[in-house]
Amino acid sequence: MTRVFSGIKPTGHLTLGNYLGAMRRWAEVDQHGADALFCVVDLHALTVDHDPARVRRLSRQAATLLLAAGLDPQLCTVFVQSHVDEHARLSYVLECVATDGEMRRMIQYKEKAARERARGRSVRLSLLTYPVLMAADILAYRTDEVPVGDDQTQHVELARDLAVRFNQRYGQTFVVPRAARPQVAARVMNLQEPASKMGKSDDSGPGIVYLLDEPDTVRKKVMRAVTDSGRDVVYDREGRPGVANLLEILAACTGGDPRALGEAYASYGALKKDTAEAVVEVLRPVQARHKDLCADPSYVEDVLRRGADRARAMARPTVDAAYRAIGLLPAGAEAVVNAAR
DSSP states (O other), X not given: OOEEEEEEOOSXXXXXXXXXXXXXXXXXXXXXXXXXXXXXXXXXXXXXXXXXHHHXXXXXXXHHHHHHTTOOTTTSEXXXXXXXXXXXXXXXXXXXXXXXXXXXXXXXXXXXXXXXXXXXXXXXXXXXXXXXXXXXXXXXXTOSEEEOOGGGHHHHHHHHHHHHHHHXXXXXXXXXXXXXXXXXXXXXXXXXXXXXXXXXXOSOOTTOOBTTOXXXXXXXXXXXXXXXXXXXXXXXXXXXXXXXXXXXXXXXXXXXXXXXXXXXXXXXXXXXXXXXXXXXXXXXXXXXXXXXXXXXHHHHHHHHHHHHHHHHHHHHHHHHHHHXXXXXXXXXXHHHHHHHO
């Protein structure tokens, strides 16, 4: 059976882009017919200046929203990254295979490092090396397929490169993963800046629809979305990015085709109104389920505990094999067994 792994960072409140671009697919497609693992990658939230209490709060919220979005712990494994030590164990080993040049060519490192410097902050070493931790997240589970958006494709390519390099140098240890890209709404854009992704770490709230926004707040944000010059509604990602973004969101919410939907509207106002209502309806069951889960925190804790136990059992044999392959001395009972051979 195909093994699927993906994760989400608790660096901000989850957005419509997270849901339409990833979480909904995980629930509707990836957890069915595959051995799927979904992770709150909290260690990745430590690469920039952060409030520890906020990271903990957002990690719990992210895990709860994953379940609210439809992930079923009977069908998939849901857990928190830091609860499984194998991620950090494997990350260092892979750092011994990766190169400085590879890390510095990562587009997200260049962008995030520039933002940190612009704010007068020092750039943490972990910001440079976190793509290796991401590779460890993937390779520890012998993952076949990683559902990602366009902005994460480069990191999956790095995981592939490191797996191939490790296997060639030290023996066959890792599965070489492949990226899987959703066809519709893979990258929902900011409503106020349609050339930029709707990112949860963004400080600009008006262009971002959060999963827990009240319906009236959603409507206001969508109705105030930036459109384009001209009056006709045409799907043109390059020439009309604002309208194209609205059409893609509407298509993702309703199951339609953005080009065909564009032909049905004579004004931007009508398009915005229908898009706003479609978003409200898509978020309604997620918010209702989230409210129920928040009323039963012990359930979420139990899911995460069992998920971590299951993930640890999956990852440990591969990580132990990588330690042996690269030349590290086995410890404990394993060392006794090996010495007797």
